[in-house]
Amino acid sequence: MPANMTQNAQSLRQHLTELTSRAKDEAYSMPSHFYTSDAFLELEKEHIFRKEWVCIGHIGEIPEPGDFFTTELIDEQLLVARDDTGDINVLSNVCRHRGNLVENEASGNRRSFICPYHAWTYKRDGALKTAPLMKKAKAFDPAKCGLPRFNTEIWNNFIFVNLDGTAQPLAPQMASLDGILHNYHHELRNLLFMEDTVWGTNWKNLTENFMEGYHLFATHPKTLQPMTPTQLCRKVPGEDRWTAYRSYYDPEYPPRGPFHEDMTEDEQRNSVLFNLFPSFVVAVAANYTLFLCLRPHGADQVSIRWGVCGLKSDPNDPEVVAYVDLCKAFNAEDKEKLETLQQAQKTRFFAGGPLAPDDLEGTIWDFLKYMESRLGAKSAALAAE
Numbered sequence: 001m002p003a004n005m006t007q008n009a010q011s012l013r014q015h016l017t018e019l020t021s022r023a024k025d026e027a028y029s030m031p032s033h034f035y036t037s038d039a040f041l042e043l044e045k046e047h048i049f050r051k052e053w054v055c056i057g058h059i060g061e062i063p064e065p066g067d068f069f070t071t072e073l074i075d076e077q078l079l080v081a082r083d084d085t086g087d088i089n090v091l092s093n094v095c096r097h098r099g100n101l102v103e104n105e106a107s108g109n110r111r112s113f114i115c116p117y118h119a120w121t122y123k124r125d126g127a128l129k130t131a132p133l134m135k136k137a138k139a140f141d142p143a144k145c146g147l148p149r150f151n152t153e154i155w156n157n158f159i160f161v162n163l164d165g166t167a168q169p170l171a172p173q174m175a176s177l178d179g180i181l182h183n184y185h186h187e188l189r190n191l192l193f194m195e196d197t198v199w200g201t202n203w204k205n206l207t208e209n210f211m212e213g214y215h216l217f218a219t220h221p222k223t224l225q226p227m228t229p230t231q232l233c234r235k236v237p238g239e240d241r242w243t244a245y246r247s248y249y250d251p252e253y254p255p256r257g258p259f260h261e262d263m264t265e266d267e268q269r270n271s272v273l274f275n276l277f278p279s280f281v282v283a284v285a286a287n288y289t290l291f292l293c294l295r296p297h298g299a300d301q302v303s304i305r306w307g308v309c310g311l312k313s314d315p316n317d318p319e320v321v322a323y324v325d326l327c328k329a330f331n332a333e334d335k336e337k338l339e340t341l342q343q344a345q346k347t348r349f350f351a352g353g354p355l356a357p358d359d360l361e362g363t364i365w366d367f368l369k370y371m372e373s374r375l376g377a378k379s380a381a382l383a384a385e
């Protein structure tokens, strides 16, 4: 990396550490450069996205043996497939022969996966099945030619991958958030909608945006504000792995049932929005779950796999369609704001600004603290480099 790039990443690391050592009531945002720097993005890829549990989808996308979808995470091509025993594996979608892409479709069902280049064929669990005309090749050992399998964990029906294989088990780290979510019974909700898209904004811009209720009245005056007004947002104390807030429903807004019988009256009146760091952002409402799996796509773009879950099972049910349409409408409102934000962030004159009080932007403060814990000036992992 050129010296000046290293230097600007170093100065952001230093800035992050100094900023987050302030008291919470003096919370401030990061300079624009935090959201545009290629050098800092390289650190994020290496020290966050390669090392953490990253959500890449929902088990409802691949309910049957042989079902699969393909996706990408920081230049790793992934093949997520259900095998004959019903297990979900996250495989490398890179052929063990000469490294071409094995599966080229976005999703589907296969008896086996055939690399189109020289037709090496893999079983549904990634083991090599056949390799044409290879018997006389001395270096060829079929047992060593399965598709590599990444560390995988399912939490709350969401599929997580850990690329470098060093992350501690996820579920035990989520126990207290599980407690907060328990009565909503997200696990009973079916996947009803799923879409892949790319927005022209840094991944941290969308992560922060999803997690703060301050912008609702200004950015979503007709879509979200009448339902979940900014004024009724309440921060939930976060932990190392996550941050959250509750967005309470306007008392004038019709009840958002059907409610699970476990839900308290208070829970019937709010959605829990959380970020499982770094970038899995979810809104568990009284009736539906909206989730966004985010990952960087260059410094100025974010790849999004987003979906909706609910108790209904028919994606064409008019009520489901209306809810997905509402999500599309407020997503479009956010996209517009976040793409102008990215444009404005090319400036050299924005050094950060004051964050709104804890209930409104405290989640951004928690996120910056998380970023500091991984990439701050004192980060042990980086110091060793």
Ligand code: FES
Pocket (backbone or CB within 6 Å): 095, 096, 097, 098, 099, 100, 115, 116, 117, 118, 119, 120
């Ligand atoms: S690269 Fe896949 S079969 Fe040759």
Ligand SMILES: [Fe+2]
Pocket (backbone or CB within 6 Å): 209, 210, 215, 219, 220, 330, 334
């Ligand atoms: Fe928004």
